[in-house]
Amino acid sequence: MELDDTDRAILRILQENARTPFSEIARRIEMSSATVHDRVGRLEDAGVINGYHADVDAKKVGYGVSALVGLRVEQGREEDALSRLREIDGVQAIHLTTGEWDVMLRVYAKDTDALRDLMFDNVAAMDGFSRSQTMIILGTDYESAGPPI
Amino acid sequence: MELDDTDRAILRILQENARTPFSEIARRIEMSSATVHDRVGRLEDAGVINGYHADVDAKKVGYGVSALVGLRVEQGREEDALSRLREIDGVQAIHLTTGEWDVMLRVYAKDTDALRDLMFDNVAAMDGFSRSQTMIILGTDYESAGPPI
DNA sequence: TCTGAAACCATCACCTG
DNA sequence: CAGGTGATGGTTTCAGA
16 A cells, blocks of 8 residues: 555554544644545555554553563474463563574563563473573663654 | 552553543443543543554554664663664664663664664664664564553 | 535533432 | 533534535
């Protein structure tokens, strides 16, 4: 799908605040809200917009600890290993990467004890992984809502 | 702030789809939309909800490559180094971590050439960093919209 | 891409237990 | 004091141009 400047303007607004009324988007890009409605529908259908999510503060809902976990996967066990990772509560993202690690996870845990349990009882107990490294996120200095548009 | 089951139900719905009308949330949790309106306002004020963002597909807006970058920061240069990282276009997140790296970035680039430029012209050219490692994200197997609630 | 109209929704002041 | 009611003005949505 080809995006024009109008599409990009709409995407920027919805990336910044997904609850912006179409009528306000219309005012800002100087078009009718019917057009905005139309274009947003098309962006959703084309998979350019994949959803709208409230940004919920992890600490405030009881997840005091977050970490990045690097994993090495044994040859041939990839699919099996990944499907079991997906089932673990607290695993937020599973990225397949080049470099030192085959898989990088982003995980949430209540506290460091819960993180230890998550790593030992779940990840380390799985076979298919030969090595892991946990990097606790001490803080997040900056984070945007997605790619620049 | 103390969250009760009603708050958590609202958070789950808005995390899943931030554009859900309050009237529909009200139906689903069996309360009036005035109450939903009220509670959402309180969750926003308390910083439990920090915004609502459209999930925009990076590839579809021209960012074909994404990577995780580990950095070592020289002692005493932390604040200076971080503030310059924040200015680089394509840097989506800056996490301070324990372990092998002091800082982990999530970056977006148009293609591998653009990623090389980003790393060489921007990151490596900065002083304050002594070592770096780039892990290209080949794919994302799973990703949730935030912490479990 | 727009206009226009009907259905729908957010929001607020004011009640109620 | 959390929750509800009801009025009103704004918003979404869709057909038709």
